[in-house]
Amino acid sequence: MKRLVIPILLILPLIITACASATSSPLPTQPPSDPVSTESASPEFDSATRMDDQGAIIFEVTPLDLNQTADALEFNIVLTTHSIDLSMDLAATATLSTDTGVTVKSTLWDAPRGGHHVEGKLIFPATQDGKSILEGAGKLTLTITNVDAPTRIFEWELK
Numbered sequence: 001m002k003r004l005v006i007p008i009l010l011i012l013p014l015i016i017t018a019c020a021s022a023t024s025s026p027l028p029t030q031p032p033s034d035p036v037s038t039e040s041a042s043p044e045f046d047s048a049t050r051m052d053d054q055g056a057i058i059f060e061v062t063p064l065d066l067n068q069t070a071d072a073l074e075f076n077i078v079l080t081t082h083s084i085d086l087s088m089d090l091a092a093t094a095t096l097s098t099d100t101g102v103t104v105k106s107t108l109w110d111a112p113r114g115g116h117h118v119e120g121k122l123i124f125p126a127t128q129d130g131k132s133i134l135e136g137a138g139k140l141t142l143t144i145t146n147v148d149a150p151t152r153i154f155e156w157e158l159k
Helices: 002-023
Strands: 050-052 058-065 072-080 094-098 103-105 108-110 117-125 139-145 151-157
Touching (some): 103 117
Antiparallel strands (some): 050 058, 072 117
16 A cells, blocks of 8 residues: 555646646737738627736626627626725726727726626717727727726727
8 A cells, every 4th residue: 555655645746736837827918919901891800808917806808899880889898806896987997999099988887886796898989970980990999097907908900
């Protein structure tokens, strides 16, 4: 029995170390961008979720539909924390801008207030001065300020 215990005790730390290093690698906050093309009338877009884990709150942001004919542009946002109450109004701290120089403020944070795990929709107007804010744009940037970090930036390429 002693012969079996000694090899197991030598191998066990190696197995634990291998498993721990495989699961502890950090997630990238922004995946690589695709080349930009703005020739389409209704642009395709990179709908991948972007993450930001500054401070004590983890943000996961996913665009729901970036259509030039929509009345609103919506983003699904999941907030996770174990130490801060999530009762803030994200609409008051969020702006959406394009690489063509257009910037709009959020009109609604449609989510329950409070708790440590909150999911909701952040909504922006899709037009400004009667024109789609996405017209001619190749990049869309969502900026959220002063939510347990000075600035959180999420970017998507429009194709």
